[in-house]
Amino acid sequence: MSQPSRTITIEQLNTFIADAGLHSSHLLHILHAIQQRFLHISHEAVNEVASHLGLPISQVESVVEFYSFFYNTPRGRYNILLSNCTSCGYKSGGENLLRMLCHRLRAVAGKTRGDGLVSIDETSCIGMCDHGASLLVNGMPITRLDADKIARIADLVETETPLADWPADWLRVDDNIRVITGDLTAASGKPSRMASSSTSGLLLNNDFVAGGGLHAMLARGIEGTLAEITQSALRGRGGAGFSTGMKWKFCREAQGDAHYVVCNADEGEPGTFKDRVLLHSHADAVFEGMTVCAAVIGAKQGFLYLRGEYRYLLPHLQTVLARRREQGLLGNSILGQQAFNFDIEIVVGAGAYICGEESALIESLEGRRGVPRNRPPFPVTHGYLDQPTVVNNVETFVAAAHIALCGSAWFKSVGTEKSTGSKILSVSGDCAAPGIYEYPFGVSIQQVLNDCGAKSVQAVQIGGPSGALINPAKFNRKLGFEDLPTGGSFMVFGQGRDLLTIIVNFAHFFAHESCGFCTPCRVGTTLLKNSLDKIAGGHGTQYDLDEMKRIGELIKRRSHCGLGQTAANPILDSLQRFPQIFEQRLAHGNFEPYFNLDGALEEARQVTHRDDAAAHLE
Ligand SMILES: Cc1cc2nc3c(=O)[nH]c(=O)nc-3n(C[C@H](O)[C@H](O)[C@H](O)COP(=O)(O)O)c2cc1C
Ligand code: SF4
Numbered sequence: 001m002s003q004p005s006r007t008i009t010i011e012q013l014n015t016f017i018a019d020a021g022l023h024s025s026h027l028l029h030i031l032h033a034i035q036q037r038f039l040h041i042s043h044e045a046v047n048e049v050a051s052h053l054g055l056p057i058s059q060v061e062s063v064v065e066f067y068s069f070f071y072n073t074p075r076g077r078y079n080i081l082l083s084n085c086t087s088c089g090y091k092s093g094g095e096n097l098l099r100m101l102c103h104r105l106r107a108v109a110g111k112t113r114g115d116g117l118v119s120i121d122e123t124s125c126i127g128m129c130d131h132g133a134s135l136l137v138n139g140m141p142i143t144r145l146d147a148d149k150i151a152r153i154a155d156l157v158e159t160e161t162p163l164a165d166w167p168a169d170w171l172r173v174d175d176n177i178r179v180i181t182g183d184l185t186a187a188s189g190k191p192s193r194m195a196s197s198s199t200s201g202l203l204l205n206n207d208f209v210a211g212g213g214l215h216a217m218l219a220r221g222i223e224g225t226l227a228e229i230t231q232s233a234l235r236g237r238g239g240a241g242f243s244t245g246m247k248w249k250f251c252r253e254a255q256g257d258a259h260y261v262v263c264n265a266d267e268g269e270p271g272t273f274k275d276r277v278l279l280h281s282h283a284d285a286v287f288e289g290m291t292v293c294a295a296v297i298g299a300k301q302g303f304l305y306l307r308g309e310y311r312y313l314l315p316h317l318q319t320v321l322a323r324r325r326e327q328g329l330l331g332n333s334i335l336g337q338q339a340f341n342f343d344i345e346i347v348v349g350a351g352a353y354i355c356g357e358e359s360a361l362i363e364s365l366e367g368r369r370g371v372p373r374n375r376p377p378f379p380v381t382h383g384y385l386d387q388p389t390v391v392n393n394v395e396t397f398v399a400a401a402h403i404a405l406c407g408s409a410w411f412k413s414v415g416t417e418k419s420t421g422s423k424i425l426s427v428s429g430d431c432a433a434p435g436i437y438e439y440p441f442g443v444s445i446q447q448v449l450n451d452c453g454a455k456s457v458q459a460v461q462i463g464g465p466s467g468a469l470i471n472p473a474k475f476n477r478k479l480g481f482e483d484l485p486t487g488g489s490f491m492v493f494g495q496g497r498d499l500l501t502i503i504v505n506f507a508h509f510f511a512h513e514s515c516g517f518c519t520p521c522r523v524g525t526t527l528l529k530n531s532l533d534k535i536a537g538g539h540g541t542q543y544d545l546d547e548m549k550r551i552g553e554l555i556k557r558r559s560h561c562g563l564g565q566t567a568a569n570p571i572l573d574s575l576q577r578f579p580q581i582f583e584q585r586l587a588h589g590n591f592e593p594y595f596n597l598d599g600a601l602e603e604a605r606q607v608t609h610r611d612d613a614a615a616h617l618e
Contacts, residue, residue, distance in 0.1 A: 008038050013045055017052050026347055027053060027063060027367035031070055032311075036138075039116075040074040059368065066369040066515075068123065068351030069308045076112045076119035078157045082135040082145075085125035086505040087271045087428040087491045097133055097150050098122055104154035118157050124353060124509055125270035126309040129428035129491075130176045130435045138163060139311045142170050173312075175277045176435030177204055178427070178452065201438040202414060202422040203285070203398050210284040211329050213404035217292050218335060225404055226252070226296050232408035233420040234400065238264055238356075238393030239463065239487035240562075244400060247390055250380040251297045254388035261293045261302035261342075262365070262384065262391045266349055266356035268307055269464035270509060271489035274424040275394040277436050279306075279313055282398055283320040287344060289397025291330065292404045293390055294342040302344040303384070305361050308351045317346055353513040357561055358391040360515070371517045372561035395424055395488070414440035419480035423488065427452045430494030437490075441480040445470060448479075454492045459499060459578070464489040465506035466566035469499075469573045499581045503570050504532045510567035521564030524555035528571060535585050539592045545582055549575060 008016075013034075020033035027049070034045050041049075041064045050057040064070045082098045102109050102120050112119040128134035131143030140163060142153070149170070156166055163171075180201045217225045230245025251259060263286060267275040278286060290302045306314065321344055324330045334340040347365055349355050355364045359373035362384050383389020392400075399421060403411050412420045419441035425448065428434045432453025439448070445460055460470045462479070463486040470477060470484075477483050493502060511529040516522045531548050534540045552568030559565045574581060598617040605615050 008042070008044075010044060010048065013038075013048050014052075017045075017048055021052065024345065024347075025053065026345075027055065027060065028067075028347055028350060028364070031060075031064065032308075032348060032350065035070055038074075039077070039079075040071045042072065046072075053367075055367065062369055063367065066352065067308075067349075070350055074112060074116065076107075076117050077160070078118045078137055080118060080120045080135055080137050080153075080157075081123040081126070082120070083124070083126040083128065083133070084122040084505070084508075085129055085270045086502045087125070088129040088132050088134060097145055097147070100147060100150050101154060104151060105157060117160070123309075123351065124268065124513060125272075127267055127273040127276050127307070128173065129271055129273055129426065131173070136309065139308075140171055141173055141309075141312060142166075143173065173276075173280070175281050177277065177281075178433050178435040178437050180204060180438045201424075202411070202440075203282070203395070203402055203424065204436070204438045208282065208285045208288075208402065208405070210288065210324065210327060211335070213285075213288045213292055213401040214295075214329060214335055217295060217404045218337065220404075222295055225292065228408045229296075229400055229403055230408075232399075232403045232411040233418075234396065234403060234411065235419065235481060236393055237395035237399065237423070237487065239269075239485070241481050241485055244392065244396055247380055247392070248293060248296050250378075251388045251390045254381040256381075256387040258301065258385075258387050259294075259297045259299040260384040260387060260389040261290050261297065261299045261344075262358075262361065262379075262389055263290055263302070263304040263344075263394060263397055264356060264358065264361060264391055265304055265310070265394050266307045266353075266361060267310070267394070268353035268356045268513075269466065269487055269489050270506075271426060271428055271461065271464050271491040272487060273426045273428075274436055274488045276310055276313070278394050278398055278424070279310065279317060283317055284324070285398040285401045286394055287320065287324055287330070287397075288404075289392075289399070289401035290344060291334065291342055292400055293392070293397065295340060297388065297390055299390075300341050300343070302342060303365055304344055304346045305355070305365060306346055306348050307356075308349045311348050314346060314348060321346070352515070353509075354515045354561075354563055357563065360561070361391065362389065369515070371515050372563075374560075393487075416442040416478075416480050416482060418482050423479060423486070425479075425486075425490045426488050427490045427492070429492035430454060430457070430497065431492045439479070442478050444476050444478050445484075446475040448490060449475065449492065452492070454494070456495045457492055458495045458497060459493045461489070461491040461493070461502075461570075462486050464491075465509055465570050466562070467569065469503075469570055469577060471577045499574065499578055500532075500536055500585060503574050503581075504529075504536050506570040507532045510563065514563060514567070518558075518560040518564065520555050520558035521560065521567065524551050524559075524564070525567050527551050528555075528568060532571070534592075535582055538585060539587050540582070540585060541587055541592055545575065545586075 020030045034041050046060045050060045107113045107120050110121050128143050133145040134143040234244040235241040332341045352370045354360045355370035357372050360370035364370040379389040379391050415421045422438050423441050425437045462468050462484050507529040511525040514521045514525045531544045552572045555564050555568050
C-alpha cells in the first residue's frame with residue numbers, strides 16, 4: 001500500500017474506493033481505508049463513496065461525523081491517541097503524558113501540527129488497562145508509557161521513523177492471564193482431552209481443539225445441542241445476563257428470509273479487556289461458538305463486530321478464519337454436512353462506545369450512525385436487515401463452544417444457582433498483578449483482591465463506570481447475577497487515589513460517548529459533567545449535590561437506552577457510599593453560579609485597558 005497522503009485526485013479516489021470495495025463493500029470498511037490512505041475523509045470522498053455504494057450522501061456524511069476515528073479534516077501522518085482511562089490513564093503517577101508529548105512535539109492536543117506530521121489527542125479507554133498508560137499510533141497500541149518512552153516516541157515521530165522500525169517490544173500486547181483460583185479443575189464430566197490443561201480455567205484452558213464443539217454438536221444433534229445450552233443456564237456475559245438458550249430458541253423460531261449471528265466484540269466499557277485476550281488467544285472458540293449458534297438458528301452469515309481500538313487484531317483473526325475455512329469448519333458444507341453453510345465477516349468499528357449496545361451495533365453494521373433502536377422489537381426477531389439475529393458477547397460464544405463440547409452438567413458444576421459457570425474478569429488499577437482472571441461465579445471481591453495483590457484498597461469499581469463503586473465494608477459481596485452482576489471490569493483504587501477525580505473521569509466518559517439521540521441523556525450527562533467539574537474545582541455547593549441527585553435520577557428513568565440509564569450510577573453510588581469525597585470539596589455558601597460572568601469580562605477589560613469599578617459587575 002502506498003504511503004498515507006492528504007492529496008488526491010477524483011480518479012485516484014475512485015480507483016481506491018473500487019479496490020477497497022473488493023475486500024468488503026461495507027461502508028465502515030471503505031471509510032477506514034480512505035481514512036488510513038488519505039488521513040481524512042473529504043467531501044469529495046463522501047460523495048464518491050455514496051455514489052459507489054448507492055447511498056444517500058447525507059448518510060455517509062452523518063456516519064463520518066458520528067464516529068470518533070473518522071475525520072473530515074486531515075490528521076497527522078502520525079495520528080496519536082492517548083487512552084484517558086482512569087484505571088491505567090496517562091495522568092496517573094503524577095505525570096501528564098499527553099501534555100508532555102504535546103510539549104515535545106510542539107503540538108496542540110486535538111489539532112494537527114502545521115506541517116502535517118502529527119496529531120495528538122485523547123480517547124476513551126483502549127482496552128490496555130493491564131499494560132499501564134497506553135496509546136494508539138496509527139491504530140497500533142503502545143503500552144507501558146512513561147516519561148522516558150514518551151520522549152523516545154517524540155524523537156521517532158520527529159525523525160519520521162516508520163512504525164515498522166520502532167522497537168518491536170513496544171508493539172507487543174501480552175495476554176496477562178494470571179492465576180485462576182477456585183475449584184475450576186474439579187468441574188465434573190470434563191472429557192479427558194481437556195483434563196490435563198496446564199492453565200486450569202473452565203474457558204481459559206489451552207486444550208480447546210478447533211472443530212471439537214462442532215463434532216460434538218453433530219453427534220448430539222441440533223435440538224440436543226440447544227437443549228444443552230439451555231440446561232447449562234448460560235447467561236450472556238456482555239452485562240445484561242439474558243439466557244443464551246432462550247435467545248437462541250426465540251431466534252430459531254422467528255420467521256425471516258435469513259437469520260444472522262453477530263458477535264459483539266465492541267468491548268468499550270472502560271476497564272474491560274478480557275474480550276481482547278479471548279480474540280487473541282481463543283479465537284477458535286469464539287468462531288466455533290458462533291458456528292454452533294448458526295447451526296441452531298439456521299444462519300448462513302455471521303459478523304464479528306470488532307471495536308476500532310482492536311483493529312490491530314484483524315490480521316490475526318482473518319488468519320484464523322482462513323484456516324477454519326481450509327479445515328472445513330466454515331464455508332459451504334461444514335464438516336461435510338451438505339446443508340450446513342456458514343461464514344463470518346469481520347466489521348471494524350470506529351471509536352463509538354454506544355455501538356456495544358446491540359441495536360446500535362446492528363445500525364452500525366448496516367452502515368449507519370450507532371443510534372440505539374426502539375425495543376421491542378428485539379434483534380431476535382428484527383435484527384440485522386430486520387431479520388432474526390442473535391447478538392452475543394465474545395465470552396458467551398466461547399462458553400457456548402465449550403458447552404457444545406463438554407455438556408451442560410460440566411458447565412454447571414461450578415458457579416451458583418442463578419449464575420452458572422465461570423466469569424472472566426479484567427482486573428486493573430492499583431494491584432500487583434493486573435490481568436485476566438477466571439473464577440467460578442460467586443467469588444467474593446476480597447478473594448479477587450487477595451489474588452491480584454491489592455493492598456490498602458479504598459474502593460473497587462465493578463462492571464465499569466456504569467457498574468457499582470464498592471467500599472471496603474462490602475468487599476464480602478459476591479460477583480454474580482444474584483448480587484453484583486458484571487461484564488468483567490474490576491478496577492482497583494488504592495488509598496492514594498482521589499476518588500472524585502475518578503468519578504469526574506467517568507462523567508466525562510458518558511458525556512463524550514452519549515450518542516445525542518435523546519435529550520435526557522444528551523443534556524443530562526453534560527450537566528452532570530459540568531457539576532462535577534465545578535465541585536472538583538472547589539466551587540460546588542450543597543445545591544449542586546442536590547441537583548446532581550435530581551438530574552441523575554431523571555436520566556436514569558427517562559433515557560432511551562442503557563447508556564443513559566446507567567450514566568449516573570457512579571455519581572449516585574458515590575454520593576451514597578463516599579459522601580465525604582464531595583463534601584470536603586464544597587465551597588461555603590448555598591449557591592455559586594456555574595459561570596463567572598465577571599471573570600469572563602476580564603479579557604474585554606484587558607483589551608480596553610479598563611479596570612475601574614464600572615468595568616466590573618459588582
Ligand atoms: C452502552 C452499552 C454498551 C454495551 N457494550 C457492550 C459490549 O461492548 N459488549 C457486549 O457484549 N455487550 C455490550 N452491551 C450489551 C449488549 O447490548 C447486549 O446485551 C449483549 O451484546 C448481548 O450479548 P450477551 O447476551 O452475550 O451478553 C452494551 C450495552 C450498552 C447499553
Ligand atoms: S440514552 Fe444516551 S446513548 Fe442512549 S440513545 Fe439516548 S442519547 Fe443515545
